Amino acid sequence: MTTSSQKPVLLVTAADLAPQALDMLKEFEVVFAGKQPTEEDLTALCAKHKPTAIIVRYGKVTARMMDAAEKLKVISKHGSGTDTIDKAAASERGIAVRAAVGANAAAVSEHAWALILACAKSIPHLDQRMRAGHWDKATHKSFELDGRTLGLVGLGAIGRRVAAVGIAFGMNVIAYDPFAKEAPEGIKLASLDEVYAAADVLSLHCPLTEDNRNMVNAQTLARLKTGAILVNTARGGLIDEAALIDALASGKLRSAAVDSFAVEPMAHPHPFQNVPNLILTPHSGGVSDAAYVKMGQGAAANVLAVIEENARNAA
Known part of the structure; x- marks a missing residue:
């Protein structure tokens, strides 16, 4: 998917996101990485689209990916566990890491x-x-x-x-x-x-x-x-x-x-x-109809909160 506007890019490390979450993210150009993105896939997408935000569903977010996305401000987990995110690398680069705690x-x-x-x-x-x-x-x-x-x-x-x-x-x-x-x-x-x-x-x-x-x-x-x-x-x-x-x-x-x-x-x-x-079972405990929506909304809300905080601090 290529960007078609000057909107900031948000990368989703999956093939989909709840419509209710997408409704919250209309100020972004949303790029989907596919069903099972590899580190190579995600790094290439970061290099190509320079996302301001990443919503993490599948795969890991590494220092290499962060370096390929110079505009990255926030990494938001679609769920509560952030162990798939290199938090130390994010901290070194001034990138916020957030989780949708309790959503699932x-x-x-x-x-x-x-x-x-x-x-x-x-x-x-x-x-x-x-x-x-x-x-x-x-x-x-x-x-x-x-x-x-x-x-x-x-x-x-x-x-x-x-x-x-x-x-x-x-x-x-x-x-x-x-x-x-x-x-x-x-x-x-x-x-x-x-x-x-x-x-x-x-x-x-x-x-x-x-x-x-x-x-x-x-x-x-x-x-x-x-x-x-x-x-x-x-x-x-x-x-x-x-x-x-x-x-x-x-x-x-x-x-x-x-x-x-x-x-x-x-x-x-x-x-x-x-x-x-x-x-x-295939790590499906948190994947219910309602949790899919709540995790998406929680991840989107965290992205928006960090971006708004950054804008206030820059003003």
Whole structure:
């Protein structure tokens, strides 16, 4: 796509954006990068169009891209996680980085519970058995959540929604969040070690940082109860994937479900595809009909706020 006006350019690292968000961005010439843009694709588009703003849906935003876009003022994430943006490089270049925090909280928390329940009730396994002509009522026992402990890592907008449902199910809810000074009624704040030791269901809801990369590994998995359930709707880099496979194979974990992966899209073939007690979804937890609109609007609003702030400061 080539620009047809003197409007500032906004690059979207995807093939689409919600119409409601586009309505907010009429002062920009919007350039779409396509469904799965590579770093080469994005760098070339930055060099060609010199965007003032980037809305990040897919792919990474690197220092190389920033250097190719000399006019770049703001990088706005279509969602809450900014680990795909080189924030240090952006800071060095005076480029603002913003996230649409909370815009997909309902969608991700619902997806987390869909995965928890699918694991606890063996839904995929029983469905496959039924389709193969089996009737396992006499031999199958599901995992009852009432009275069990739900351990959360992260108590932001998503974690709190997940906690509220756990409380409604009659679960004991404990959470680790180094930034939380207090918790809503019914949630006990605990150390990370206490969460690992107590959780019957461990659900991850924290951002990925260099400090917590591979935080779920062979050593931490060993601290979990035998037969626990692990669900990750946060970031793939939080889990040592080989260690997760070992824990599922040994029976240390009853089951697990992951919605994000160390490398995305997930490679094919991948060892995860051969693990029967592992449920996989394609980082789609935050992609609901409503969240698509809310994330787009949030990303657009952040772009406009930064541009307006820059204009005021320059006046």
